[in-house]
Amino acid sequence: MFYGVDLTSRLMLGTAQYPSPHVLQQAIAASGAEVITVSLRREGADGAAFREILAASGARVLPNTAGCHSAVEAVTTAQMARELFGTNWIKLEVIGHADTLQPDPFALVEAARSLCADGFQVFPYTTEDLIVGEYLLEAGCEVLMPWGAPIGTGHGLRNPEGLRAMRAHFPDVPLVIDAGIGAPSQAAQAMEMGFDAVLLNTAVARAGDPVAMARAFGAAVQAGREAHDAGLLPPRDMAHASTPILGLAELA
Ligand SMILES: CC(=O)[C@@H](O)[C@H](O)COP(=O)(O)O
Numbered sequence: 001m002f003y004g005v006d007l008t009s010r011l012m013l014g015t016a017q018y019p020s021p022h023v024l025q026q027a028i029a030a031s032g033a034e035v036i037t038v039s040l041r042r043e044g045a046d047g048a049a050f051r052e053i054l055a056a057s058g059a060r061v062l063p064n065t066a067g068c069h070s071a072v073e074a075v076t077t078a079q080m081a082r083e084l085f086g087t088n089w090i091k092l093e094v095i096g097h098a099d100t101l102q103p104d105p106f107a108l109v110e111a112a113r114s115l116c117a118d119g120f121q122v123f124p125y126t127t128e129d130l131i132v133g134e135y136l137l138e139a140g141c142e143v144l145m146p147w148g149a150p151i152g153t154g155h156g157l158r159n160p161e162g163l164r165a166m167r168a169h170f171p172d173v174p175l176v177i178d179a180g181i182g183a184p185s186q187a188a189q190a191m192e193m194g195f196d197a198v199l200l201n202t203a204v205a206r207a208g209d210p211v212a213m214a215r216a217f218g219a220a221v222q223a224g225r226e227a228h229d230a231g232l233l234p235p236r237d238m239a240h241a242s243t244p245i246l247g248l249a250e251l252a
Pocket of ligand 1: 014015016037064066150151152153154178179180181199200201202203
């Protein structure tokens, strides 16, 4: 449940870098994603036609502030996105470092506070830092989006222990793994760990066959969640025979 909205699919898809608008449209359909994120800057490039594709997909648009490097810039971009897309939802990205694309936690909290006070429903792209998470919740965010790995790297869950700690620390907060997912198995891992959803872009958009990859990610996210709900066994140090011996069979 994200700001009162219940979704069937737990995969959220980015819309940048696709070889063509047609492939993007097919990939959204194949993935089953019900939420797609759109950068205002990207949207500006081909305007109305791009918006038509988004509308035709039937998915809910989560505008984002990709490329913003200060709180002021992110807030202004969010306000423009609200006008353009007619939604209070905003994926808040405030980048702190041009090389790592790591979020700036101070500017992020500042922007989140301002946007929440202005009626936005904020999805902040953050790290696995628990204290930053606390500040974001206190600012009014009801969802957190910790990174798996830096955007576009495809490393998957680079700090699984930190992410596990975050899941345990915020048991009732919807947590979405955002960025750095490179393979369906990594998305499934996030879901098995109990995260509520996964957002990704590069691994699908730049795949050899983006439509087939979108389908694979959709299936992996679903499988990971089903495994989580089914009750995964914790790993054990010692071997345990998987076939219990109840008695010795008569061989002769
Ligand atoms: C599209 C978007 O919002 C990205 O900034 C997002 O974080 C996805 O990252 P990947 O491209 O690494 O999946």
